[in-house]
Amino acid sequence: MRDRKVIDLPSSNVSCNECSLQQLCLPQSINGNELDKLDNIIERKKPLKRNEYLFQVGSPFDSIYVVRSGSLKTYSPTIDGQEQVTGFHLPGELLGLDAIGSGQHPCVAKALETTSVCEIPFESLEELTQSMPTLQHQLLRLMSKEIFDDQELMLLLGKKTAEARLSAFLLSISLRFKQRGFSSTEFYLSMSRNDIANYLGLAVETVSRMFTRFQEDGIINAERKHIVINDWDTLQQLAGISQLSEKEACTKKA
Amino acid sequence: MRDRKVIDLPSSNVSCNECSLQQLCLPQSINGNELDKLDNIIERKKPLKRNEYLFQVGSPFDSIYVVRSGSLKTYSPTIDGQEQVTGFHLPGELLGLDAIGSGQHPCVAKALETTSVCEIPFESLEELTQSMPTLQHQLLRLMSKEIFDDQELMLLLGKKTAEARLSAFLLSISLRFKQRGFSSTEFYLSMSRNDIANYLGLAVETVSRMFTRFQEDGIINAERKHIVINDWDTLQQLAGISQLSEKEACTKKA
DNA sequence: CGCTGCTTTGAACAACTTCAACTTCTGTGG
DNA sequence: CCACAGAAGTTGAAGTTGTTCAAAGCAGCG
Numbered sequence: 001m002r003d004r005k006v007i008d009l010p011s012s013n014v015s016c017n018e019c020s021l022q023q024l025c026l027p028q029s030i031n032g033n034e035l036d037k038l039d040n041i042i043e044r045k046k047p048l049k050r051n052e053y054l055f056q057v058g059s060p061f062d063s064i065y066v067v068r069s070g071s072l073k074t075y076s077p078t079i080d081g082q083e084q085v086t087g088f089h090l091p092g093e094l095l096g097l098d099a100i101g102s103g104q105h106p107c108v109a110k111a112l113e114t115t116s117v118c119e120i121p122f123e124s125l126e127e128l129t130q131s132m133p134t135l136q137h138q139l140l141r142l143m144s145k146e147i148f149d150d151q152e153l154m155l156l157l158g159k160k161t162a163e164a165r166l167s168a169f170l171l172s173i174s175l176r177f178k179q180r181g182f183s184s185t186e187f188y189l190s191m192s193r194n195d196i197a198n199y200l201g202l203a204v205e206t207v208s209r210m211f212t213r214f215q216e217d218g219i220i221n222a223e224r225k226h227i228v229i230n231d232w233d234t235l236q237q238l239a240g241i242s243q244l245s246e247k248e249a250c251t252k253k254a
Numbered sequence: 255m256r257d258r259k260v261i262d263l264p265s266s267n268v269s270c271n272e273c274s275l276q277q278l279c280l281p282q283s284i285n286g287n288e289l290d291k292l293d294n295i296i297e298r299k300k301p302l303k304r305n306e307y308l309f310q311v312g313s314p315f316d317s318i319y320v321v322r323s324g325s326l327k328t329y330s331p332t333i334d335g336q337e338q339v340t341g342f343h344l345p346g347e348l349l350g351l352d353a354i355g356s357g358q359h360p361c362v363a364k365a366l367e368t369t370s371v372c373e374i375p376f377e378s379l380e381e382l383t384q385s386m387p388t389l390q391h392q393l394l395r396l397m398s399k400e401i402f403d404d405q406e407l408m409l410l411l412g413k414k415t416a417e418a419r420l421s422a423f424l425l426s427i428s429l430r431f432k433q434r435g436f437s438s439t440e441f442y443l444s445m446s447r448n449d450i451a452n453y454l455g456l457a458v459e460t461v462s463r464m465f466t467r468f469q470e471d472g473i474i475n476a477e478r479k480h481i482v483i484n485d486w487d488t489l490q491q492l493a494g495i496s497q498l499s500e501k502e503a504c505t506k507k508a
Numbered sequence: 509c510g511c512t513g514c515t516t517t518g519a520a521c522a523a524c525t526t527c528a529a530c531t532t533c534t535g536t537g538g
Numbered sequence: 539c540c541a542c543a544g545a546a547g548t549t550g551a552a553g554t555t556g557t558t559c560a561a562a563g564c565a566g567c568g
Binding site for chain 2: 523524525526532533
């Protein structure tokens with residue numbers, strides 16, 4: 001339970017200047033005067049409580065959002081009334097970029113816990129980028145990264161076994177926590193098993209069984225939402241390896 | 255075999271001004287003088303032959319590309335030596351947006367047939383967008399659309415049956431042909447069954463069987479790469495519907 | 509304390525994959 | 539122009555993985 005914070009999460013009305021997420025967020029590589037301008041257009045909203053919505057499907061697109069603290073999930077309702085979780089969003093990560101094209105949010109964003117976000121009115125941002133090449137570049141970089149990440153996930157969903165999917169998921173979360181200055185080996189998952197299963201394109205039961213198996217194999221410790229990663233290397237192997245070499249890699253530990 | 259073209263594909267050195275893909279491409283909603291400026295930075299490369307590469311994994315990112323005619327596939331090699339096809343690219347579609355973030359292409363782009371592309375040096379494009387808000391907006395729109403489309407595919411890969419995946423794939427291709435002024439009910443697939451299977455996260459055999467079944471059910475006519483869509487509605491139902499109601503929807507026809 | 513929702517576990521079942529054989533197509537050289 | 543080799547596609551049967559269904563265990567909360 002020693003979730004050692006290396007950085008402090010920004011509280012509700014800290015400026016970009018003082019924000020610990022600066023290096024992950026839009027302000028990256030922007031300085032002084034320019035940063036103030038960006039800071040000026042940003043609205044800091046009051047925190048969302050668990051299960052509250054940041055936006056709904058079809059909401060008009062006016063702003064993009066950055067998570068300051070807490071976490072959200074985004075999901076799209078499918079025709080047959082189910083949901084497809086399209087992503088989890090941790091501090092410093094952007095939301096809403098998929099709505100620029102159509103002007104409407106194609107998905108729902110729901111807080112998984114108490115969560116605060118910065119709202120960046122898109123029109124103002126676009127104006128600002130006109131005079132700030134570095135800001136524009138950073139925006140394009142972040143969008144590009146999102147495309148890249150989505151493709152990674154596509155790969156995961158298309159090709160990999162349940163084992164590989166959950167491994168990759170845990171590694172991804174772990175890495176993202178690390179980048180934010182938290183422990184990469186011990187953390188709380190704010191999302192339910194159901195959300196994870198949905199996100200990974202698996203049944204809840206399968207995810208549950210995988211958690212159990214990873215624990216039995218000593219790769220992780222999972223006590224409900226509290227996760228400890230014991231064997232990063234094996235996890236990495238499992239995440240990247242095809243069906244053929246899987247058993248080998250797995251029974252090695254069992 | 256009446257592949258009626260409603261528009262002519264641009265030949266190798268037609269200007270943006272005269273290009274029939276204008277409405278789908280970056281120039282959309284850009285006019286006269288501005289269009290000339292964009293036109294000036296674009297390099298029209300000599301056509302690629304089938305199986306030639308536009309870029310390789312790790313190639314330095316200098317430009318984004320637009321398909322003028324023909325088609326390409328992009329794919330990433332996975333750790334275990336396999337490939338994951340991440341997309342097919344038809345005339346008017348952009349390639350390379352996933353490389354902005356890292357400065358290196360994360361995937362390979364390979365021509366599926368004789369293919370010509372426009373090369374747009376990214377640095378020049380970024381400069382140009384500084385003085386052309388509409389161009390910037392269009393670039394952001396196109397990137398956003400890519401994120402959105404990727405999420406649709408994630409949904410497909412995560413949730414759907416083989417039947418639904420192939421239906422959705424055929425509908426997607428059909429729609430994209432339509433937008434480009436070709437017939438939406440009759441077209442040639444430039445990619446192999448193998449590529450399709452890989453893209454959809456299925457075994458080749460499964461895809462083959464699905465083609466056969468769709469044909470038996472009278473939904474499509476498939477003679478190798480030549481496809482005729484007979485029953486758009488059923489296809490749409492199959493693409494969007496959950497496992498539960500599937501059989502119903504399918505046997506309805508059989 | 510007993511409800512509700514989330515998680516875990518077991519067993520039967522279905523979908524897709526794998527393996528293997530066969531057919532059809534493509535293109536290359538004699 | 540035909541023959542042949544290799545690639546691509548199709549088909550069948552057996553085997554796995556993951557799903558579904560059903561039920562029990564657990565934590566949180568009024």
